[in-house]
Amino acid sequence: MVKSRLIANMKFGVLTVVAAALGLMAGCADPVVMAEVLQLREGQKIYTNYNLWYTDPADISCLNIQQGAFIPLGTEVEPVGTSRWGDTITFRDKLGKTYVIKFRSGYRLCTMADFIAYTFTTKNREELLDGISEEVKTRIERGEVVPGMSQREVLLAYGPPPGCRTPSLRNETWIYWISDSRTVRLVFRGDKVRNILNINEN
Numbered sequence: 001m002v003k004s005r006l007i008a009n010m011k012f013g014v015l016t017v018v019a020a021a022l023g024l025m026a027g028c029a030d031p032v033v034m035a036e037v038l039q040l041r042e043g044q045k046i047y048t049n050y051n052l053w054y055t056d057p058a059d060i061s062c063l064n065i066q067q068g069a070f071i072p073l074g075t076e077v078e079p080v081g082t083s084r085w086g087d088t089i090t091f092r093d094k095l096g097k098t099y100v101i102k103f104r105s106g107y108r109l110c111t112m113a114d115f116i117a118y119t120f121t122t123k124n125r126e127e128l129l130d131g132i133s134e135e136v137k138t139r140i141e142r143g144e145v146v147p148g149m150s151q152r153e154v155l156l157a158y159g160p161p162p163g164c165r166t167p168s169l170r171n172e173t174w175i176y177w178i179s180d181s182r183t184v185r186l187v188f189r190g191d192k193v194r195n196i197l198n199i200n201e202n
Contacts, residue, residue, distance in 0.1 A: 032086065034079035037116045046091075048075045049121040049128070050159040051143045052099075060101045062108055062115065064159045065177040066184075070143055071099065073156050074125025086112045089119075109163030118160055128156060145186065149193050154186060161186075175199075 038046060048071055054060040055068035071077075071093070080090040080098065089101040089112070101119075103112050121128070129137050132153060139146060140157045149157075151169070158176055165175040165183070174186045178198070187195040 031082045031084050032112045032116065034082070034089075034091075034116055034120065037113045038120060038122060040122065044122055045124070046077055046079060046120050046122065047124055047128075048073050048077060049119055049123075050156050051140075052101075052119070052159070053143070054099070057097065057099045060099055062101055062103045063162050063177050065179065066143065066158065067179050072125075072141060074123075074128050076124075077120070079120075082112065082116075089116065091120075107162050107164050109167060145193060145196065147193050147196065150191050151188065154193060 034046070040046070050064075050073045052060065052071040053064050053066045053068060054070065076094050077091045077099075078094075080092060082089050086105075087103055089103055090098065092098045103115055105111065108115055129140070132140070136149060136153055139149070140153060143157055145154050145157050154174070160169070161174040161176050166173070172188050174188070176184050176186070178184050183199045185195075185197040185199055186193050187197065
């Protein structure tokens with residue numbers, strides 16, 4: 001009888017500790033708030049900072065794999081929210097279409113807050129493209145990169161390269177995925193794209 005009570009008390013104690021630990025974890029996993037990350041003022045609008053590629057709007061890779069359609073840079077969006085565990089970012093465009101980015105910090109080598117800070121902006125399309133020639137603007141709006149484009153122009157067309165393949169923007173080579181199994185390598189000389197090399201990763 002005494003032994004049974006002792007075992008019951010031990011089980012209750014273990015369950016209490018587990019419940020407390022889970023509660024602490026949940027409390028530490030507060031969702032990232034996009035408005036706070038972007039330091040929005042009241043009434044300020046949010047736009048995409050570069051072309052966001054997708055094949056399924058409900059399952060957009062944070063690698064920005066360049067296939068399917070894309071949400072053009074400078075598209076006004078409304079944040080819906082982020083998941084408590086920091087693995088999804090949900091937003092909608094002005095037509096009410098909803099998009100979900102699946103975020104993986106191991107792919108981007110950054111926090112969700114950092115990813116949000118360079119994926120969304122308070123600058124509209126005209127501000128983002130200010131000072132860029134009409135020819136290059138057309139390339140960017142088509143989601144194209146060609147030799148001679150600057151790093152800034154590449155970032156607008158393709159977004160930042162995934163950190164797991166390009167740890168620093170100071171690298172002379174940036175690597176992007178153009179499908180699940182193929183990548184493209186952009187080789188810079190100074191600030192300009194010198195060569196574009198397709199790499200088969202099969």
